Amino acid sequence: MPSAEKIVELPLLAEAVHEPDVVARFEIRYSRFLDPKGNALRPLPDFAAGPAELVALYRGMVLARAFDAKAIALQRTGRLGTFPSALGQEAVAVGIAGAMRKEDVFLPSFREHGAQLWRGVSLVELFLFWGGDERGSDFAGPREDFPICVPVGTHAPHAVGVALAFKLRREARVAVCAFGDGATSKGDVAEALNMAGVWQLPLVFVINNNHWAISVPLAQQTAAATLAQKAVAAGIEGEQVDGNDVIAVREAVGRAVAKARAGGGPTLIEALTYRLSDHTTADDARRYRSDADVSPHWAEDPITRLRNHLVGRGIWAKADEERLLAEVSAAIDKAADTYLATPPQGAETIFDFTYETLPKDLAEQRRAASGAEPE
Amino acid sequence: MPSAEKIVELPLLAEAVHEPDVVARFEIRYSRFLDPKGNALRPLPDFAAGPAELVALYRGMVLARAFDAKAIALQRTGRLGTFPSALGQEAVAVGIAGAMRKEDVFLPSFREHGAQLWRGVSLVELFLFWGGDERGSDFAGPREDFPICVPVGTHAPHAVGVALAFKLRREARVAVCAFGDGATSKGDVAEALNMAGVWQLPLVFVINNNHWAISVPLAQQTAAATLAQKAVAAGIEGEQVDGNDVIAVREAVGRAVAKARAGGGPTLIEALTYRLSDHTTADDARRYRSDADVSPHWAEDPITRLRNHLVGRGIWAKADEERLLAEVSAAIDKAADTYLATPPQGAETIFDFTYETLPKDLAEQRRAASGAEPE
Amino acid sequence: MSEINLVQAVNLALARAMAEDGAVLVLGEDVAAEGGVFRATDGLLQRFGPDRVLDTPLAENAIAGLSVGLAAQGFRPVAEIQFTGFIYPAIDQLVNHASRLRNRTRGRLSCPMVVRSPSGGGIRAIEHHSESPEAMFAHIPGLRVVIPSSPARAYGLLLAAIRDPDPVVFLEPTRLYRAAREEIEDDGAALPLDRCFVLREGTDITLVTWGAMTRETLGAADTLAAEGVSAEVIDVATLKPLDTDSILESVAKTGRCVIIHEAPLTGGFGAEIAARIAQRGLVSLLAPVERVAGWDTVMPLPRLEQHYLPSEARILEAARRVLAYQ
Amino acid sequence: MSEINLVQAVNLALARAMAEDGAVLVLGEDVAAEGGVFRATDGLLQRFGPDRVLDTPLAENAIAGLSVGLAAQGFRPVAEIQFTGFIYPAIDQLVNHASRLRNRTRGRLSCPMVVRSPSGGGIRAIEHHSESPEAMFAHIPGLRVVIPSSPARAYGLLLAAIRDPDPVVFLEPTRLYRAAREEIEDDGAALPLDRCFVLREGTDITLVTWGAMTRETLGAADTLAAEGVSAEVIDVATLKPLDTDSILESVAKTGRCVIIHEAPLTGGFGAEIAARIAQRGLVSLLAPVERVAGWDTVMPLPRLEQHYLPSEARILEAARRVLAYQ
Ligand SMILES: Cc1ncc(C[n+]2csc(CCOP(=O)(O)OP(=O)(O)O)c2C)c(N)n1
Ligand SMILES: Cc1ncc(C[n+]2csc(CCOP(=O)(O)OP(=O)(O)O)c2C)c(N)n1
Ligand SMILES: [Mg+2]
Ligand SMILES: [Mg+2]
16 A cells, blocks of 8 residues: 655656656555444454454553543642643544554654553553653563653664664564654654655654644645645655554554564655543643534544444353453552652752762762752 | 645644544755756746847856856956855855845855856855955945855845844835855754744745755765745745746746745745866865766756757857957956955954944043054 | 733733744744643733744744744744754754854854743642753853743843843743732833842841742741741842852841752752852851752652652751851 | 874774774765865775765865764764864754754654864964854753864864764864874774863862963963962863863862853853852852953954964963953
């Protein structure tokens, strides 16, 4: 499914050509498997044949949403810092993670906790990070995954470096980097896409297109008809998927990851979703969008969609749902309690990770901070 | 000639669609009028009907090349600083300038002196700039044109600001920004293209694609089949022209400028040319490319091509050529003498343009520099 | 006249400048409909319309760069960078172009632009939202660097910055945005961009600071006063160009000086002030010049943030050392 | 053993580091076939192949950013930024990521990378090719900033920088690249990254400098010696972390100090050194600490450049003022 088809190798010393001459042609394709009601629109991919993986994806989304709700509750009661909800976008993160292997490396933005949890970042670690504790980025699970990246798009070049490392070591591993629609306007993201193309890196970029960058709607972010076409500038493949259809996300990212692993180079995937929540707990979206803008998108809800599908196939019943919700909320409450019971690190840890070994003048500052007089 | 054709307005709340669904399609077109021998491949644009403008374009290229040769001679004899030759690329700069109006604003890179001269930057000013004198950027002619830009691509956002100024003031003016193939890898250029699209600015970007960024060939700069397709990422129009056919450059830029002036928005034009010279007088291109790489491109020479065309049409004769060369070299020698006879500015001028009015501590430094003791 | 806080004063100054000069534009991320994430540009879109208040795509480098283009064309862009943690992509444009355009064209083109950004910590924000990079800008010839510490100074200094013919980096202490309210007359009166402000007169020791740290510093001065020590508190306000004389005069009077800032100690702007005192004020020094600053570490996340920010206790400790010095 | 100049010493150190550690990569614009515009990476492609020496597209931000990714994966990228005038787009990655990765992951990920760049003026180069931005980096916690001033120190310090487990900004004085030759044994011996170098011992005055200015400073020391004044010349070499003790010891001995650097005076790193002396060395000061630096102006184009760069005459003038001070 080549998205970029090169018509003629441009002859520099060119013989006469008929004008006007089309020298390159591109198309962007869109894919989805389930309609908003959960009905299959086409034959499902293999992984969706049996219940196992679909149920896992479902659980991943439910867990992400439950974590989200808990995080907001903690923030509202002053026990967590500013938090960016992923409400309605769970299929993007979970679909990504479901398509990756353990040994791959994930470079998230800040709205992909569904993927981080799937990959083994613990609930406690996520609470710690959003609670303002650096230990929240010291993942016990996926040791090579990157921490949440707050400066928008700045992790895209990191992904290039990680993927280049894999390629140089001849490892069959893939880096997957997620960022938002707003990030696609950043120069570093464009530089990263271009470099991934030059070196044909095992790298998959996923645009978590929730149609808003805080208050800026997609139409004011770019004149591009799709964000997948950002790939054209880099000469790499780009495609678009329904980001609220976890099967579509899982399938498209799966294809891209397999291609990358096989040496086929990078891909840019635009996952179309919608930010149902405020930008963060510090935001009031009613300042710039109306409920009327938002409400239709509730009908797109990825969790309801997959649940309907599972129920329709007899894979999922009320009892399963209740069991899952109970299990998930128990896990989250337990993690929240652990987080809340975790005292901050000692003040000296401010110094201890600035360099591998503490330089002399910093050691003096450390002493001063601990109350002792400076030397 | 829309290069970006949007197939479907993406429905967020989408009804079932047939898969896989093409949501956007793009094509990049290439145009030229003269073959390398100077033969017309198709009916020429109106401006090329009579001799006047063609001869002017020819003169512009000859002047640029003669300036180039003189600059290199001065540098080799220690009377000018490092200089980037535009040998073989004259049609790009001259074609751009020929398509602009006086009131438009040009934002050059550092290899477009052909355009600067056309627009009224004086030979003396160019010598002064490359001779290391700030007065070389204080253009007496095009007061609003930007100075040569050394940090690659950093002037692209300036062009956005200039074009935005025109749009906000409802002025029928156009900003034209030129940069090289290497610049298309820079994030600021991508950001500028995207912003030009969002605001549909009266802005024309021209890529002076000479196929090299110092020692880095185009293939290592990007995986993109064309550079014109960088426009697709920004949702703006992009096209490719034979950059060694001054008629093609003049025609394509003319169309884009007219469209921009009429409110039709920005365009990205990739002009295909080749850097026949070293990158600069400080470079030795034989370290990274062979004569065999270069020599075929001599047959593309834009000046010979247009001369052959003019001669073939009986517009140009040996006598005209001799008159032109004499006139041009006289002008250049005179300008070089003036430059060489121009003493440097006083040391105090280092201070006088840092701010509109000299702050107190800088005034003290100025006194100190002039030998006087600091207060 | 109304009691307003610092961010409202910024808003008032922006509105005033836009009303009096049609060339003044406000641009940045979320400055229009949203009115800025801190509401600094609240209501400006409604009042001045979409041609004067522009939401930009998410691209700080180009925000600074397009401001250079607008300024060269005679506009007076006031660009907002949402947090100083995101101002770094704009540095290339500020250093290589905004600060040089006048000089490199020998005055033909100039760059009357302002880059505003909330700066500093203490708001329990997430990563990259609490930095104080003023020293990086104060080192750049051709730039002005201004940091207000009260609603009145925010109003007067921002008006001056917008009217200034050269580029100004205007860093607003986020911690003070809603900290205190002040009566402000919207009379369009600007404050000088080349003057320190003496917030409190004193004779025994000079405390030099700026931005949010003026609060802890004034607190320390109060404590000292209660102990019979008369501390003079200077708010530098405009770091570049620096009003050296006012600082030297104060040190000549007190003979003792402590410089306080939130940014990391090493290479912080306090070093420049101490260096100028060490050169031109040495004679009058009765004690070493001390600096109380952020540690030379990464700004911690909220849970440890309070251990990073210079506290009134640390200021007092340093002041007492300096005062006790024989 | 062979006599080589500074850029050849850089090349030798790179080759040595690459030979002894397969994790060391060289990347940047024109570093491969071209061997670097100054030939710093000459021959490395031929010797180590395209997997170890990579030409990148023209994108400084991503050059720094991809180095962070490589370093987090265990490589030791040595990235070349062609001139410091083009290092500004890399600052975002250096400040927001490279310098923080270890801290923000509590040591899980780290960033052993080096960013090399030719720095400073005096080569009659075109615009943006003559800047000295070291102070901007020396203010960033988590970074190391190193500037060699001789072939031997370039060799030893670059080896140390590449072996260092944390990010290092390594600024090479372009003016010295081919200025002097020195016998260098390619023994892989690194020099310490936390130590100043005393280039000349003296007892009457301390001249503190780094990089290219060591030449004019040593010249001034010679002139002073001829007049019977014994000047100690210190090459700071590693600005961050700063070896304060060596400087204080010297000042304790001489009681007089002049700091010399090429970067603009205000907010230059000389301020930090003067500030530390003003705090910890005040007792021993017999005269004001003077700084001789570039003016607070944009670096002029070549025709006026010599009026910008601190001259031996300006250093002598300051030294004599300081020596004459009673
Ligand atoms: C470089 C940078 N600029 C500004 C910000 C402030 N900010 C945080 S999130 C955000 C919008 C991001 O939009 P998008 O990329 O679509 O991601 P989303 O928040 O929608 O998931 C902005 C402007 C930032 N974090 N980084
Ligand atoms: C941001 C930046 N990085 C590096 C350089 C050094 N440099 C000068 S020209 C050049 C290559 C530019 O290539 P291209 O954009 O194709 O323009 P050309 O020189 O071919 O006209 C480089 C790397 C620079 N001037 N600016
Ligand atoms: Mg978004
Ligand atoms: Mg080129």
